[in-house]
Amino acid sequence: MGQRTILEVMQGATVTPPPIWVMRQAGRYLPEYRETRARAKNFLDFCYTPDLAVEATLQPIRRYGFDAAILFSDILVIPDALDRDVSFVQGEGPRMRPLEGDEIEKLDSSRVLDHLAPVFETVRRLRVALPDETALLGFCGAPWTVATYMIAGHGTPDQAPSRLMLYREPARLEKLLDILAEASARYLIAQIDAGADAVKIFDSWAGVLDRVAFERCSVAPVRKIIETVKRERPGTPVIAFPKGAGWQYRDYREKTGADMIALDWTVPLDVAAQLQKEGPVQGNLDPLRVVAGRAAIKEGVDRILDALAGGPFVFNLGHGITPQADPDDMAYLVDCVRGKA
Numbered sequence: 001m002g003q004r005t006i007l008e009v010m011q012g013a014t015v016t017p018p019p020i021w022v023m024r025q026a027g028r029y030l031p032e033y034r035e036t037r038a039r040a041k042n043f044l045d046f047c048y049t050p051d052l053a054v055e056a057t058l059q060p061i062r063r064y065g066f067d068a069a070i071l072f073s074d075i076l077v078i079p080d081a082l083d084r085d086v087s088f089v090q091g092e093g094p095r096m097r098p099l100e101g102d103e104i105e106k107l108d109s110s111r112v113l114d115h116l117a118p119v120f121e122t123v124r125r126l127r128v129a130l131p132d133e134t135a136l137l138g139f140c141g142a143p144w145t146v147a148t149y150m151i152a153g154h155g156t157p158d159q160a161p162s163r164l165m166l167y168r169e170p171a172r173l174e175k176l177l178d179i180l181a182e183a184s185a186r187y188l189i190a191q192i193d194a195g196a197d198a199v200k201i202f203d204s205w206a207g208v209l210d211r212v213a214f215e216r217c218s219v220a221p222v223r224k225i226i227e228t229v230k231r232e233r234p235g236t237p238v239i240a241f242p243k244g245a246g247w248q249y250r251d252y253r254e255k256t257g258a259d260m261i262a263l264d265w266t267v268p269l270d271v272a273a274q275l276q277k278e279g280p281v282q283g284n285l286d287p288l289r290v291v292a293g294r295a296a297i298k299e300g301v302d303r304i305l306d307a308l309a310g311g312p313f314v315f316n317l318g319h320g321i322t323p324q325a326d327p328d329d330m331a332y333l334v335d336c337v338r339g340k341a
């Protein structure tokens, strides 16, 4: 276990060269992923078929030897488990029945863990299949980010339907966030029990909230999840990613209780170094640098390593890798981080 360097970093160690994994590392930029994807009826079926989900999770580990594997699944399995009829339309993104009228009050979370049993089976098989030195990360979406999809019924550029609900019906929105925080905490605990070494909470749409809303909708529900996880499974490290939080990254670690903070690429490296004084950070190369090619990769990696590699740090992108990335350039990125290019 001592070999899982990401876990050491999350406990405050400086590891040289820094461990690396990549958000959305199993994804459409990999030809073997596209092949596996074609074997599933649809995307959710892919997530709920342990054979396929295990295979997709392992693909980037085989290819690049990343220091962590992240469970292949999606943040929207929680709304699916809450009976919102989630589907992924090719080329259009996720769709689900938008929450209407008094449906929030009627959401039934009693079957969430049963519905997600195949995900836990995937985690169990992964812990056996992975190399001993590779950490296994579980994850969930943060309540605010998941709520934005549930309220609109699809992805939105500015999360306007949820922001409007926040101003018009704050009590209803908070009720939804509460239900999601509780279900997500139980979901993470079940992943930990199945073999996840650490968990990550993705708040991809944290960046649209003003100060008051950020506290209520991003910080408070994430803190609640982390408190529950830490109370029930003490010692399991938690990574939190409030994408786009800007200045509000400043006291996010302290407020939420996260062990490691994931930084998006807009966080200036001098600010990142300040945040790192208070604890481990992960990030933050612009994913489009990987698409742009080797000169852009090298320059970006060197700057990040100069700023952050002297402290507790895990290399990652500032958001998910895009389908346009060349898999060979990803290999080059890994070599740059490991001092081989």
Ligand SMILES: Cc1c2[nH]c(c1CCC(=O)O)Cc1[nH]c(c(CCC(=O)O)c1C)Cc1[nH]c(c(CCC(=O)O)c1C)Cc1[nH]c(c(C)c1CCC(=O)O)C2
Pocket (backbone or CB within 6 Å): 022, 023, 024, 025, 026, 027, 028, 037, 043, 070, 071, 072, 073, 074, 075, 076, 088, 093, 094, 139, 141, 145, 155, 202, 204, 320
């Ligand atoms: C907002 C969000 C979602 N999903 C996720 C987030 C938070 C992180 C982020 O901001 O990117 C998280 C996620 N989604 C996926 C993972 C798997 C693990 C990983 O490799 O990181 C993780 C951690 C697989 C996926 N989830 C999805 C794919 C692509 C589906 C396909 O193969 O067609 C993958 C590999 C689908 C998905 N899932 C989601 C959207 C908006 C889409 C469609 C748009 C897109 O395709 O990028 C919701």
